[in-house]
Amino acid sequence: MHLIELLKDWPCTIQGNWRNVTIDSVTEHPNRLKRNCLFIARKGAHHDGVESIEEALERGAAAIVIDRPVSESVLSQWSQRGTAVVTVPDCKRFLSYSSAQLSGNPSEELTIIAVTGTNGKTTVTHFIGQLLAQFGIKTAVLGTTGCYIDGEKFDEELPSLTTPPAEYLHPLLRKCKDRGVTHVALEASSLGLEMERLAHCRVSVGVFLNIGTDHFEEHGGRGNYIAAKKKLCSLSEQLIVNSEDRECMGIVKDVELPIHLFGRNVAGGCMPSEELIGTLPPGEHNRLNAMAAASVVKLLGFPERDIFTAFRSLKLPEGRMQLIEHEGRRVFVDYAHTPDALSAALQAVTSLNPRKLICVFGCGGDRDKEKRPEMGKIAETYCDTVILTSDNPRSEHPLTIIQHILRGTEEPASVRVVLDRKRAIHQAIAQSMPNDIVLIAGKGHETSQIIGNKEIRMSDFAEARTALNQLETLL
Template identity: 70%
Template sequence: MYLIELLKDWPCTIKGKWRDVSVETVTEHPERITEKSLFFARKGAQFDGLDSVCRAIEMGAAAIIIDRTVSENKLAQWCARGATIVTVPDCKKFLSHCSAQLAGEPAKELTIVAVTGTNGKTTVTHFIGQLLTHFGVKVAVLGTTGCFINGEKVEEVTPQLTTLTAEYLHPLLRKCVDRGVTHIALEASSLGLEMDRLMHCRAAIGVYLNIGEDHFDEHGGKKSYIQAKKILTTLSETLLVNCEDVECMNLVKDAGVPIQLFGRNVANGFMPSEELVSMLPPGEHNRLNAMAAASVVNMLGFSERKIFEAFDVLTLPEGRMQRLPNLGREVYIDYAHTPDALLAVLQAMKSLNPRKLICLFGCGGNRDKQKRPLMGKIAEEICDVVVLTSDNPRSEDPAVIVEDIMRGVQNPSSILVEVDRKKAIHQAIVTSDPGDIILIAGKGHEKVQFVAGVELVMSDYEEALSALKQLETVQE
């Protein structure tokens, strides 16, 4: 497209040439700039795009997009080097617009279901995908664990984000359309919503699962976190809301669009039999997730009877109550990294009547310190053995994070501590007995650990499997 076409109806000022400037791609990453790229020099949390403008000019960017005041002297220097500088009110919004336009507005060709909530987004989107696949619909699931089309993972070079940025999202949606996909179930994170990543992805159904303790620091507090979640009400034609979550119900009360409700025992007014519910993965939270997915699929035109009868096709995605091969011990991997999620999965594990319930977990560094003692309290109250360790400590001292968790514990002497996560996993499994259940919580599907600014290869599943095999060898 020509730059002038993208700028149509957008308030802006232009310095430098603008006629016949052709654009093929957009990016806010200097390493992705090509000769026909629009480079968005946005100020991020860690980097300022203005610092890369000269590099973008050298690489032949079609134009530079800014949304801040820059001195006339600097603008003149950039233009003297042949640059086209476009100033718009908001880089995030214009990036979304350009991404959608250059991809041919694929969202308009798709039925999109956007799922938000502190916990459960990944499971619910995968459940929706599994049910729609069962009914013969070609559906893609986009979120934390990647892109899946009818259950098959599609390898795409994209950032590991819950909600992709617009420059990656719209080209991926176009690829989905080209492969015959008609429906999308995607995760809408609070950060994704606040950053306008879904601004040009109108959702047929917006789903509200819950509001819990997470990402408060990144948003500047709980109130701002909820306001970010509320943005989904403006992007959706219809809302589906968890009637058991007071925060969600308050959030949508003035939404101005039709609202339908679901809960653990009801999906759009329909109740499945306990026999059908027994087909679901264990845990009240998974029952709730299944009812959310059932409600969505019902709203898309499928009968509640057929949906409930299809509950036996539902399987949890990677890293969600993922059971390892039974090599003498019951070991589960789960992504639970918030108080509500940890409580839910521990209750599910307890319902399996283990001899002892052993839980290993930590808390992430540089964020949400308020949840640390809450998680310590929950683990101590439910588990027989608690092992505290690291979970992406980032630039924080893991020992300090453990101390914060310990503030919620009544009997600190009963808690085992091993900040090396690999060693902690082996310790939890080796010291267990037959009949015990070991839950390794916090990282789920993740394959890396961020420690002191370094990205380390780390898979809970692989480490636990290694420990189980070592245990099996010793027992032989």
């Protein structure tokens, strides 16, 4: 696409050589620049793209886009190098717009279901994909665990973000469409919504699951977090909302869109039998997740009887209540990293009537400090033994994080601290007995751990399996 064609419907000013400039792709990362690529100098939380313009020019950027004032001398310097400099009101929205345009607006050709909520997004999107598969609908599921088409992992390079940036999202949607996909269930994170990653993605159905405690610090407070979630309303043609969540109901109360409600006992105005409910994965939260997914599929026009019958085949995605069993011991690996999610996971395993319940968890560094003591209190309430360990401490000292968690506990005898996560998992399993349950919470499907500025290999599931195998050799 010619640059001037891309810009014709967008407010902007242009300096430098813009004639005969052809654009094939767009990026905000200089290391992804290739021939005929447009560089967006967006200001991020930790880096200002303007600082990378020289690198982008050296790498051969076809044109530069900025949204902040720079001196005339600098603008002149850039444009004199033969590169067009485009000034737009908002780089975030222009990145979304240009990515969609250069990919041929694939969302216009797909049925997009965008799911938001503090907890449950991954499970609900996978449930939607599994239910639609029962009706022969080729579906892509996109989110925290990557991209799946008809349940198979699609080998595509994506950043480890819940909602991919627009420069990845729209080309991926185009590839899905080219592979025969007609429906896409994607996770819409609060950060993704705030960063306008879905601003030019046509959403057929928006789903609100719940509002809990997470990412408040990154948004600058609870109000900003909820405002980010609410952006999904303006992107969607109709909404499905958890009637049991007060915050979700508050978000949509003044929204002039068709709104459909679900709850633990009803999906799309219909109730499945208790027999079918009993076939779902354990936990009230998974009951709600299944009802949310069923509501979506019913809204898309599929018969409720067949939808509820398909409950028998629903499987949780990787790292969500993922079970390993050995000699009567049950170990669950779960992504629960918020107070509500940890409470739901512990309630679910408690319902399985373990002899003893042992929980291993920590909290991530550099974010949401207020949730730490609350999670400590929750774990202590449900468990016979709690082992506190590192999650992704990032730049914080792991012991500082654990001290925050300990503020919510009252019985030190039931709580132990093992900073090394591998050791913590091995110790928890080594002390378990037949009919005990060990819940390893916080990282789920993740296969690495961020400590300081290093990322090391670490899989809770792999370590749990290793610990159980070692236990067998000791018996």
